[in-house]
Amino acid sequence: MPNMSLHKVEMPEQNPDVRNKNFKEVALGYDEDMAVTEAQRCLNCKTRPCVSGCPVNVAIPDFIMKIIRGDFIGAYETIKETNALPAVCGRVCPQESQCEQLCVRGKKGEPVAIGRLERFAADYFLANGASKAKKAESNGIKVAVIGAGPAGITCASDLAQMGYDVTVFEAFHKAGGVLVYGIPEFRLPKAIVQKEIDALLDMGVKIQTNMVIGRIKSIDELKQEGYQAIFIGSGAGLPNFMNIEGEDLNGVYSSNEFLTRINLMRAYEFPNYDTPVKIPEVAAVIGGGNVAMDAARCAKRLGAKEVYIIYRRGEQEMPARLEEIHHAKEEGIIFKLLSAPTRILGNDEGWVTGIECVEMELGEPDASGRRRPVVKKGSEYTIDLDTVIVAIGQSPNPLIRNTTPNLETESWGGIIVEEETGKTSKAGVYAGGDAVTGAATVILAMGAGKVAAKAIDDFLSENKEEKRL
């Protein structure tokens, strides 16, 4: 008999007033009893709508049934069949707009907590299971993957399982991409990311860090070195600014800079780590996505007395996950909705002293279907502060497109690909993730990496003999 409770089993969390002063993980995860109780809410329905809502098609009801039976390792293995990063996805996927949105239980009451269950299975495995990652028999064909973020990791993992000789080139000194430089420790512990990277290495994937492709080697040079196919998953590394007055003042950061200092370089442990970050007194984060929530919650944890989120639309329109908005509010982040910055104010020495905003009201829906914000006349107001973090999105990094002849890109920089395969305009070169779509989610990038791995295998399966080393 299924558990007919209308509500998800609550997941224990650190108390908001405690956690907003530390960088330890906020959500603590289910224990075995909680997981089984929650799993019993799944009806194991025949139509399996949740699976179609998952960009990598995890066999959701199957893994949940295994949790009910107490086969937690088996549950993990089911997830792992199609998802290279279960412990990551269980934490950062926007389940409410994917699998859980389609869950039958969500029609009356809350959907099954698929994300929490995924995380449980993955954490259980990391704590108790033994990695079964084994090297597939090598087919001797070399494939290069550029970027060790979610798209690249997934693509590399799938190709390695098919027997390809995969080398991943990563620009930073550490593999993981946005999982290490962008998403903070309190939402995704770096030790978990490292375990996923280690699993990749166990499969025989080689990772070369400190390799900025486009500078030290070009795509064409990789081809000359014998890589039969190349996947570009270089991400959306170029921060957008608002182009308003005062953006060059000291105290204004792109979210990329602020988060990279804190997450990758561990500036929150300065001076034990050498990279500094200014401790804000009062900070404002511009934007309404997950990155904005991360930046605001980091600012609070560094010790800022007040942290504002300034967003030009309403809460309904915020692209951030519901859980992140909820957590941010609990931690004391102040939301200034329907507000848009008009200029950043500074003193004679070039330091930020305040931000001027106007209030907005929502008009007709725009191209994205969201109601377009329009300025409310005479509504200007100012917040006194010393830190402004601009989190209004990123564009694809131009390094590769500028150094690769015949690689077609959109005017805004995205690499043009065939959607079903990830195939670019250049033979043997595939792309996926934020480098193609502009800033999106971890799971969509993973889905693209998966699609490309399949297409690369199809492409290389012709004339396999000739392509061996």
Add this chain to the structure above:
Amino acid sequence: MYEILKKQELNEQVKLMEIYAPGIAKKAKAGQFIMLRIDENGERIPLTIADYDREKGSVTIIFQEVGKSTIHLGMLNEGECLADFVGPLGVATHLEGYRKAAVIGGGLGTAIAYPQAKALKKIGCDVTVIAGFRNKDLIILEKELFDITDKTIITTDDGSNGIKGFVTNILEDKIKEGEEFDLVIAIGPLVMMKAVSQLTKRYGIKTIVSMNPVMIDGTGMCGGCRVKVGGQTKFACVDGPDFDGHLIDFDLAIRRQNFYKKEEQTSVEKHRCRLEGVN
């Protein structure tokens, strides 16, 4: 790991190191830079490539011990390794098509001006080098510069080497004497590059400066290195580090350079304490 093949003291505060990085050595060009990280706790610091040896697979860096990381770097010895060494980053200096160039180095900037002068000479350009230092004890690369051209002038602010004056004075004298430069490359402290650019603007001589702002990744990701060039925001790491000296907003660059002054001081103090065993 990237091994230190050679270490040499150029003056009390300035050191030269050759680092084993064959991939970078193979691709490096004058004007590009690398980023390095000494160890797991280290910060990523940008340093312009001072020289390279493609056969040996080495990249030369020259640095002044000013902050915690450079002081720490200076303490390492031949045979030891750096955790990370990334490059070559940035766009190489565009040197083709010039007939007569003045290459100006200010203090440590001379280390970066040196490969530029060398590269210009190699492609047949007539090169004058003007290198300025505060006093004679701080002079670096004197022999190397004279090896490139006998039209090298080394000047000191206090005249302690026999030639007194700022690089701008010497450059202006040369121009007044009738030297028809069609290119000036100025590399050094921001105030010096600003002064040179103001001077050459009056004479209408194309001037390239090399910016060295605060940066984290060096690949266009953080935007921390943004500079204003002709009213437009550019990222020094991917659009530079070279820019038109007549278009750069130097005052803004000077202000941004002070962003982390206080934290850098904290870091140095902590490092000194540790060295002296106080902590």
